[in-house]
Amino acid sequence: xxxxxxxxxxxxxxxxxxxxxxxxxxxxxxxxxxxxxxxxxxxxxxxxxxxxxxxxxxxxxxxxxxxxxxxxxxxxxxxxxxxxxxxxxxxxxxxxxxxx
Numbered sequence: 001x002x003x004x005x006x007x008x009x010x011x012x013x014x015x016x017x018x019x020x021x022x023x024x025x026x027x028x029x030x031x032x033x034x035x036x037x038x039x040x041x042x043x044x045x046x047x048x049x050x051x052x053x054x055x056x057x058x059x060x061x062x063x064x065x066x067x068x069x070x071x072x073x074x075x076x077x078x079x080x081x082x083x084x085x086x087x088x089x090x091x092x093x094x095x096x097x098x099x100x
Contacts, residue, residue, distance in 0.1 A: 006033045009080035009087045016091050021099050033081040036067060040074035042099070050074055053098065060093040 010029050017026045017035070023042030029035050043050050054076060057064050067075030080087050 005084060006081060009033065009082070009084055010035065012084070012087055013078060013080050013091070020091075020095065024099075033079060035078045035080065036070070036072050036075045037078060038067075038072075038075045043074070056098045057094065060097045062090045062093055062098075 010033060013035055014026055014028045017024055017037055021037075021042060023045045024037050024039050025041070026035050026037040039050065039053055043053055048056075050073075054064070054066050057076065063079075065077040067073060067077050070077055
């Protein structure tokens with residue numbers, strides 16, 4: 001049951017990033033519930049610095065991590081090991097307040 005929830009969360013997050021955020025690339029996670037979203041192109045297009053982007057997510061209650069801590073500069077590390085409704089809510093906040 002847990003594997004089904006995690007798989008659904010990964011699928012939702014990956015597809016949402018792919019379909020909603022031009023300039024953000026993300027490899028589909030396999031065997032994990034963590035995605036790395038490369039935001040360098042999006043930041044360049046939007047004029048928002050990477051640091052501002054990371055802070056903006058935290059400011060709206062989205063817990064993601066600076067990819068530089070994981071040797072992935074320009075990326076945010078997103079863990080989706082929460083109830084599916086929380087994943088949907090987190091991306092709704094990103095849509096409304098961050099990736100605008």
